[in-house]
Amino acid sequence: MIETGQTMLLDRSPGFGVYIHWPFCAAKCPYCDFNSHVRHQLVDQERFARAFETELATMRARTGPREVTSIFLGGGTPSLMKPETVGAVLEAVAKNWTVPAGIEVTLEANPSSVEAERFRGYRTAGVNRVSLGVQALNDKDLRFLGRLHNVEEALHAIGLARDIFPRLSFDLIYARPGQTPEAWRAELEQAIGHAADHLSLYQLTIEEGTPFHALHAARKFVIPDNDQAADLYALTQEVTAAHGLPAYEISNHARPGAESRHNLTYWRYGEYVGVGPGAHGRFVENGRRTVTVAEKMPETWANLVEARGHGVTGGEVLTRAEEADEFLLMGLRLAEGIDLQRYETLAGRGLSTARLSVLQEEGLVAPVGNARLRATTAGMIVLDAVVADLAR
Numbered sequence: 001m002i003e004t005g006q007t008m009l010l011d012r013s014p015g016f017g018v019y020i021h022w023p024f025c026a027a028k029c030p031y032c033d034f035n036s037h038v039r040h041q042l043v044d045q046e047r048f049a050r051a052f053e054t055e056l057a058t059m060r061a062r063t064g065p066r067e068v069t070s071i072f073l074g075g076g077t078p079s080l081m082k083p084e085t086v087g088a089v090l091e092a093v094a095k096n097w098t099v100p101a102g103i104e105v106t107l108e109a110n111p112s113s114v115e116a117e118r119f120r121g122y123r124t125a126g127v128n129r130v131s132l133g134v135q136a137l138n139d140k141d142l143r144f145l146g147r148l149h150n151v152e153e154a155l156h157a158i159g160l161a162r163d164i165f166p167r168l169s170f171d172l173i174y175a176r177p178g179q180t181p182e183a184w185r186a187e188l189e190q191a192i193g194h195a196a197d198h199l200s201l202y203q204l205t206i207e208e209g210t211p212f213h214a215l216h217a218a219r220k221f222v223i224p225d226n227d228q229a230a231d232l233y234a235l236t237q238e239v240t241a242a243h244g245l246p247a248y249e250i251s252n253h254a255r256p257g258a259e260s261r262h263n264l265t266y267w268r269y270g271e272y273v274g275v276g277p278g279a280h281g282r283f284v285e286n287g288r289r290t291v292t293v294a295e296k297m298p299e300t301w302a303n304l305v306e307a308r309g310h311g312v313t314g315g316e317v318l319t320r321a322e323e324a325d326e327f328l329l330m331g332l333r334l335a336e337g338i339d340l341q342r343y344e345t346l347a348g349r350g351l352s353t354a355r356l357s358v359l360q361e362e363g364l365v366a367p368v369g370n371a372r373l374r375a376t377t378a379g380m381i382v383l384d385a386v387v388a389d390l391a392r
């Protein structure tokens with residue numbers, strides 16, 4: 001069993017996670033490109049709980065018996081699930097695989113007062129960590145981001161979550177229109193004052209197909225340019241590190257030992273099953289790493305599960321080279337970097353020493369002892385380009 005604390009930091013085994021996707025939201029945020037849907041009639045939660053149970057059993061048949069290292073209920077807005085729905089899903093996970101006591105069980109929650117009322121029920125159901133979508137600590141920006149809560153509700157939800165759950169994280173979005181470094185520093189320091197031991201800090205990005213994409217293209221608002229965003233990123237690293245919450249991943253900060261076990265499984269290139277509309281999975285089947293991708297539309301997904309036991313409509317078996325590329329892409333997001341030997345085993349060759357020395361001279365990557373390689377702060381800002389260069 002992997003408990004929180006220093007043991008976890010030392011344990012670099014990638015793990016086996018279970019991800020459950022709850023695809024519904026009370027409203028669609030204008031920047032969001034996740035698989036989330038708004039329904040104006042009540043969602044039939046019992047039907048979805050049954051479909052999750054069915055798809056979990058199908059996944060179990062594919063993975064065989066395994067020991068689960070973390071469970072994550074993401075979305076969408078999982079805090080719209082009734083505690084009984086969450087309980088039924090967690091029981092179904094335990095019916096299919098070994099779930100050691102005390103493993104990390106995270107639920108993403110929005111901090112509206114209605115959702116906070118369910119926190120005790122989630123704790124009773126087995127959730128021991130919540131990740132709150134706070135996003136901003138100023139009401140004007142919360143309205144701009146289309147959020148349904150205000151700062152007062154967010155702070156109330158944080159306080160309640162700290163009382164109820166052993167572990168808590170919350171998200172903020174920065175590099176918002178007109179946000180100065182001084183304003184971000186003050187907001188971040190305020191957030192750290194309320195934080196427990198984990199914060200996720202994302203830059204506002206404009207995704208195609210979202211309302212923000214059209215508004216941004218029409219110049220209805222302007223976000224910080226690349227240089228300003230890079231300065232805000234560097235400031236974020238400085239402030240969080242100074243307060244004992246250093247980045248362990250490009251956007252995630254924790255006190256040592258409080259890192260998200262589930263997300264580390266993704267970044268350390270572990271295995272996970274994904275269940276629910278639009279969920280992705282990656283696990284070893286017949287000796288090969290297999291990708292699963294589920295139908296995105298919730299009702300269509302449920303129909304498929306009812307008809308044939310699963311809603312998987314896409315995926316592939318990865319080649320060794322594809323596995324090596326993914327390993328690089330995920331692992332270099334981490335402050336601990338990648339294990340060079342594991343890369344070599346996957347790729348069948350080591351990284352090019354010529355490219356490595358150029359990137360090192362440019363200050364974008366750095367060795368960690370003899371066995372590992374990490375991206376520097378400058379490298380994290382241009383990580384996609386660094387990975388593309390190394391993977392060639």
Ligand code: SF4
Nearest residue numbers: 025028029032036076
């Ligand atoms: S609450 Fe989260 S998942 Fe739902 S629309 Fe907003 S950002 Fe997207």
